[in-house]
Amino acid sequence: MITKVKKYISQLPFARIAYRPMFSTLLRQKYAMTVLILQIALTLAVISNGLFIASQRLDILQRTSGIDENNTFVLTSSGFTENFDPKTSMQTDLAEFRQMPTIIDAVATYSFPFSGSSEWDDLRTLLGNEQNSVPASSYKLDEHGINALGLSLIAGENFSPSEVLWQTESNKTIPNVVIITTSVAEGLFHTQDWSSLVGKTIFINEAHSAIIKGIVLQLQAPWDPVGQIENSIIYPRVVTRNSARYLIRTKPAMLQSTIAEVERHLGMSNQQRMIRKVQTIQTLRKEVYGPDIAAITILLVVITTLSIIAAMGIGGITSFNVLQRHKQIGIRRALGANKIDILSQFFAENIMQTSAGIFIGCIFAVGLNMFLVAQYALPKLPFIYIIFAALCLYVLGILATLKPALRAMNVSPAEATRSQ
Amino acid sequence: MLQYYFKLSLKNISRQKGLSVLISTTLGLGIAACMITYSLIHLMSKDPLPNKSERVFHIQFDNWQLGLAAIAPDLPPDEVTWRDAMNIVHAKQAKYQAANAITWGMVTPADKNIPPFLGIIRATHGEFFPMFKVPFLYGQGWQNFPANNVEYVTVLSKSTNKRIFGGLNSVGQTLPMLGKLFTVVGVLDDWHPSPKFFDMSFGAFYQPEDIYLPLQIKSELELPHGGNLNCWETNIADDYQAILNSECVNLNLWVELPSAQNKQQYENFLKAYVEQQKALGRFPKAINNQLLDINQWLAHKEVVSADMYVFFYLALLFLLVCLFNAASLMSTKFTAKNSEVALRRALGANQQSIFAQCLTETSILGGLGALIGLVLCIFGLQGITYLYPNFSAFVSLDMTLMLITVCISLVSSILAGLIPIIKVCRLAPASYLK
Structure with a gap:
C-alpha cells in the first residue's frame, strides 16, 4: 500500500x-x-x-455617525436687516418645514456630525472627583432633534416641549435635563444597563447639575479634538441668532426634490434674510473624510x-x-x-x-x-x-x-x- | 563618434520597441510617484515669507490653569487673550506688531443692485500688512490705532472690490457694513499665502478673508469670535466684554523684529511682561513663553501631515522596485545584443567604445523615461488637486522640480543599466561568432 x-x-x-x-x-x-x-x-x-x-x-x-446621513441636508438663513426678528423667523421656518409632506422633521442647530465645530463639556458623576471626568461634545436641540437627526432612543424618553429653553447667544443657562449617548453613559457609570441610568444626576463643567432623561444609541461629535468621537450630550436648548442653521431630514429618495422646494419656499417667504450654505450631509461627510x-x-x-x-x-x-x-x-x-x-x-x-x-x-x-x-x-x-x-x-x-x-x-x- | 553611437542606439531601440517602451515606462512610473509626493512636501513646506521668515515671530503665553495643559503634554495655547494681545501690541517693543482674528458680518453695499452678503472678515492691527508684505493694488493699510481711538476704515480683497466696486479704484469710497459706514483705504492684489501661516484655525490651506478691519472694531461692534476660542475658566459672565477680559484665547499675535539677533532681548521683554502679570494675579503656571519664527511655527503646527511623508517613503520604495525592474529588463536587452556586440568587437571596437555606445542607449531610455515621468507627474498632480481640493491654490510643477525629474531619470537609467553594460562589455567575442 x-x-x-x-x-x-x-x-x-x-x-x-x-x-x-x-x-x-x-x-x-x-x-x-x-x-x-x-x-x-x-x-x-x-x-x-x-x-x-x-x-x-x-x-x-465605515464608521456610522448615528444620524440619517442619506436623507438629510442643512442650510443657513441669515437675517440682515435691523428689524429682523430671529426667534419669530426661526419658529415660522421650522413650523413650515415640519408640515411639508416630504420632510420627516427639522431642527435648528449649528452642531451636527461633520459640521466641524462644537463646544466640549466636561461631565462627571461626583463634584470634585478628578478621576471620573468624561469629555462630551454638546448638542443644543429642541424636542424634534432626535427625530430630525434620526437617532434611536434606547432608554428613557425624549424632551417635552416645555423643557426646551429658547435662549439668546449670551444666555448660557444650562437646562436641568439632558440626553446622553451610550458611550458617555458607559464612561460615566461603567455599566450597560441603560434603563437603570435614567433619572441619575450628572455634573457639567463642575458647576451645573442635570438629570439624565434619555440615552441614545449613537451620535457622533461634530468634530473630535480629543479622540472621543462617540461622546455627545444633548441639551434641550435652542439658541436664536440672526444666522440660523437648519437641519432637515426628508423621506427616503426625496432629498434633491425637497432641497429645491425648500429653497424656493424660503426665498419667497421672508425678504429680510438670505439663504446660503445649502449642503447635504453626504457632501459634508466627503469633505471631512477627504x-x-x-x-x-x-x-x-x-x-x-x-x-x-x-x-x-x-x-x-x-x-x-x-x-x-x-x-x-x-x-x-x-x-x-x-x-x-x-x-x-x-x-x-x-x-x-x-x-x-x-x-x-x-x-x-x-x-x-x-x-x-x-x-x-x-x-x-x-x-x-x-x-x-x-x-x-x-x-x-x-x-x-x-x-x-x-x-x-x-x-x-x-x-x-x-x-x- | 557620439553621433554614431546615437544613431546606433536609436536603431537598437526601434528594433526592440516593446522592451524599450517597457523600460522607459517603468522608470517613468517610479520617477513620477517619487516626484508627485516630493513636490507636495516641497510645496507645502515652502517658506511663505522669504527673506523675512526668520525675523517674524509668533507669540504664545501659557495662561492656563495650574495642573491643566492647553495643549498636551504641557504646551501653551496657540492663541493669546485679548488683554495680552493689546498689552504687547501697545508696548511697541518690536519693529511691527499685530494681533489678528477671524470674524464675520453682513456687508450691505449702498448700490441696491449688489445683494448684501455675509463677509468673512480678518480683524487685525494695521502693522499686519507691512509685516506680512501683503501686496496692495490700490491705497494702503492703516497704522496701529491707539487703544480707544479707532477709525472705521477697511481694506478689501481684490475679489471683494470686484464684487462691490466692479474692480475700480475704490480708495476713499464708503462702504456700509455691520450697521456702520466704513471708508475704504486700500484694496489688495491677489494674495493667497500657502500655508496661511498667520492663522491656521481653519486649516493651513484655507482661503484668505474678504475684508480687513482694525481689531478694535471687533470689540466696539461686538463681532463674533471666529477660529479657535478656548477657555478654561468656568464662570465667565455673559456679556461680550467679560470674554475679552477673561483668560479665553482667540487672537494670533505676531511681531517682526529688526533682526534675528534681537530675539533674546524680546524674549526678556516677554518674560518681564508675564512676571508683571503674575504680580496682578494672572498666569498661575510657571512661565512658558514661546517665540517661534514662521518656519518653526509651521513645523510646530505640523503643516505637512504625516500622511505626506508616509506616501513619500512608499514612493521611494516604489522607485527602487522600478529600478530593479528596469535593471532586469536592461539585462535582458543587452544579453540579446551579445552577438551584435561580439561582431563589433571582432571588427575592432574596443571595450570603451562598446561601453560608451551602451551608455548612450541607456541614457536615451532614461530621457524617454523622464518624458513619461513628467507627463505622469502633471496628471498625478491634477489627481492630487482633485483628491485634496484645498491644495489647488499652490500645487503646480515648477522648473526646479522638472529639472530634478529629468536628472533622477537619467541617473536611475544609468544605475539600472550599469551592471548589464559591464557584463556585455567583458564577454569574450569568440563564442558568439560561431
Missing part, C-alpha cells in the same frame, strides 16, 4: 523535477536572480504596509501599479529564460520529459524565486513598519497583512509565468537537433 502511494507521488509532476540542477541554473544567473528577488521583497514590504494603512483608513470611513479618501486612493493606486510592475518583471525574466533555454528544453523533451514536466519546471522555479523574495520581504516589511511606527506613530503591522501580500505575490508570480511557461511547454523535441 505504502509503496503504491510512494509510486503515485513520484509520478506527480512536481515530484519529478530535478531540483538540484534547477537550483544550480538559478544560481548561475546571479545578477538577474538578485534583482528579481529584491524586487519581490520590496514589493511585499510596500504592499503589506500600504494595505494595512489603507484598511485602517477604511475603518474610519484626506482619508485621498490616502486610500493614493495607496491603492500605488499598490496596483506596483503589482503590475512586479508581474511584468517576473514575466520578463521568465520569457527571457525560455528564449535562452530553447535548446535545453528540446533536449529534455527528446530524452523523455513530457510537456507537464517542462511546465512544472518553470512554475517550480518561479515559486522558488517568489519564496526567496518573500523571505527577505518579511524582513523589509517589518523594518519599514518599525520605521513608520517610530517616525509617524503608526500602529504595528499585524502579521496577517504580510501573509496576505505574500499570497498575492504567489498568485501574481504564477500568472506572470503562465504565458512564457506555456510557450516553453510547446517547444518541440526537434529543437534539440538544431544548433543555437
Whole structure:
C-alpha cells in the first residue's frame, strides 16, 4: 500500500523535477536572480504596509455617525436687516418645514456630525472627583432633534416641549435635563444597563447639575479634538441668532426634490434674510473624510501599479529564460520529459524565486513598519497583512509565468537537433 | 563618434520597441510617484515669507490653569487673550506688531443692485500688512490705532472690490457694513499665502478673508469670535466684554523684529511682561513663553501631515522596485545584443567604445523615461488637486522640480543599466561568432 502511494507521488509532476540542477541554473544567473528577488521583497514590504494603512483608513470611513446621513441636508438663513426678528423667523421656518409632506422633521442647530465645530463639556458623576471626568461634545436641540437627526432612543424618553429653553447667544443657562449617548453613559457609570441610568444626576463643567432623561444609541461629535468621537450630550436648548442653521431630514429618495422646494419656499417667504450654505450631509461627510479618501486612493493606486510592475518583471525574466533555454528544453523533451514536466519546471522555479523574495520581504516589511511606527506613530503591522501580500505575490508570480511557461511547454523535441 | 553611437542606439531601440517602451515606462512610473509626493512636501513646506521668515515671530503665553495643559503634554495655547494681545501690541517693543482674528458680518453695499452678503472678515492691527508684505493694488493699510481711538476704515480683497466696486479704484469710497459706514483705504492684489501661516484655525490651506478691519472694531461692534476660542475658566459672565477680559484665547499675535539677533532681548521683554502679570494675579503656571519664527511655527503646527511623508517613503520604495525592474529588463536587452556586440568587437571596437555606445542607449531610455515621468507627474498632480481640493491654490510643477525629474531619470537609467553594460562589455567575442 505504502509503496503504491510512494509510486503515485513520484509520478506527480512536481515530484519529478530535478531540483538540484534547477537550483544550480538559478544560481548561475546571479545578477538577474538578485534583482528579481529584491524586487519581490520590496514589493511585499510596500504592499503589506500600504494595505494595512489603507484598511485602517477604511475603518474610519465605515464608521456610522448615528444620524440619517442619506436623507438629510442643512442650510443657513441669515437675517440682515435691523428689524429682523430671529426667534419669530426661526419658529415660522421650522413650523413650515415640519408640515411639508416630504420632510420627516427639522431642527435648528449649528452642531451636527461633520459640521466641524462644537463646544466640549466636561461631565462627571461626583463634584470634585478628578478621576471620573468624561469629555462630551454638546448638542443644543429642541424636542424634534432626535427625530430630525434620526437617532434611536434606547432608554428613557425624549424632551417635552416645555423643557426646551429658547435662549439668546449670551444666555448660557444650562437646562436641568439632558440626553446622553451610550458611550458617555458607559464612561460615566461603567455599566450597560441603560434603563437603570435614567433619572441619575450628572455634573457639567463642575458647576451645573442635570438629570439624565434619555440615552441614545449613537451620535457622533461634530468634530473630535480629543479622540472621543462617540461622546455627545444633548441639551434641550435652542439658541436664536440672526444666522440660523437648519437641519432637515426628508423621506427616503426625496432629498434633491425637497432641497429645491425648500429653497424656493424660503426665498419667497421672508425678504429680510438670505439663504446660503445649502449642503447635504453626504457632501459634508466627503469633505471631512477627504484626506482619508485621498490616502486610500493614493495607496491603492500605488499598490496596483506596483503589482503590475512586479508581474511584468517576473514575466520578463521568465520569457527571457525560455528564449535562452530553447535548446535545453528540446533536449529534455527528446530524452523523455513530457510537456507537464517542462511546465512544472518553470512554475517550480518561479515559486522558488517568489519564496526567496518573500523571505527577505518579511524582513523589509517589518523594518519599514518599525520605521513608520517610530517616525509617524503608526500602529504595528499585524502579521496577517504580510501573509496576505505574500499570497498575492504567489498568485501574481504564477500568472506572470503562465504565458512564457506555456510557450516553453510547446517547444518541440526537434529543437534539440538544431544548433543555437 | 557620439553621433554614431546615437544613431546606433536609436536603431537598437526601434528594433526592440516593446522592451524599450517597457523600460522607459517603468522608470517613468517610479520617477513620477517619487516626484508627485516630493513636490507636495516641497510645496507645502515652502517658506511663505522669504527673506523675512526668520525675523517674524509668533507669540504664545501659557495662561492656563495650574495642573491643566492647553495643549498636551504641557504646551501653551496657540492663541493669546485679548488683554495680552493689546498689552504687547501697545508696548511697541518690536519693529511691527499685530494681533489678528477671524470674524464675520453682513456687508450691505449702498448700490441696491449688489445683494448684501455675509463677509468673512480678518480683524487685525494695521502693522499686519507691512509685516506680512501683503501686496496692495490700490491705497494702503492703516497704522496701529491707539487703544480707544479707532477709525472705521477697511481694506478689501481684490475679489471683494470686484464684487462691490466692479474692480475700480475704490480708495476713499464708503462702504456700509455691520450697521456702520466704513471708508475704504486700500484694496489688495491677489494674495493667497500657502500655508496661511498667520492663522491656521481653519486649516493651513484655507482661503484668505474678504475684508480687513482694525481689531478694535471687533470689540466696539461686538463681532463674533471666529477660529479657535478656548477657555478654561468656568464662570465667565455673559456679556461680550467679560470674554475679552477673561483668560479665553482667540487672537494670533505676531511681531517682526529688526533682526534675528534681537530675539533674546524680546524674549526678556516677554518674560518681564508675564512676571508683571503674575504680580496682578494672572498666569498661575510657571512661565512658558514661546517665540517661534514662521518656519518653526509651521513645523510646530505640523503643516505637512504625516500622511505626506508616509506616501513619500512608499514612493521611494516604489522607485527602487522600478529600478530593479528596469535593471532586469536592461539585462535582458543587452544579453540579446551579445552577438551584435561580439561582431563589433571582432571588427575592432574596443571595450570603451562598446561601453560608451551602451551608455548612450541607456541614457536615451532614461530621457524617454523622464518624458513619461513628467507627463505622469502633471496628471498625478491634477489627481492630487482633485483628491485634496484645498491644495489647488499652490500645487503646480515648477522648473526646479522638472529639472530634478529629468536628472533622477537619467541617473536611475544609468544605475539600472550599469551592471548589464559591464557584463556585455567583458564577454569574450569568440563564442558568439560561431
